[in-house]
Amino acid sequence: MIQIHKCHAFGCDEHIHPRFLMCAKHWAMVPKRSQTKVLKTYRKGQEIDKNPSNEYLFAAKEAIQAVQIKEAHG
Ligand SMILES: [Zn+2]
Known part of the structure; x- marks a missing residue:
């Protein structure tokens, strides 16, 4: 079953x-540190x-916030 699932980054509809x-x-x-954490905890x-x-x-949440901060600072 394929559901429509969107990117979790703030404001992204991909x-x-x-x-x-x-x-x-x-x-x-x-x-990288955050990516590893997400991948490690994924079940x-x-x-x-x-x-x-x-x-x-x-x-x-940490990964989403990191992207948000990067985008806010160009
Ligand atoms: Zn995205």
């Missing part, structure tokens, strides 16, 4: 596969049962 957090452009703006199938861990949600 459609992406649900297992990814962001589109390629925004993901590339996430600091296979979490996008299907909609039950990601708190660790994943925290890592995802």
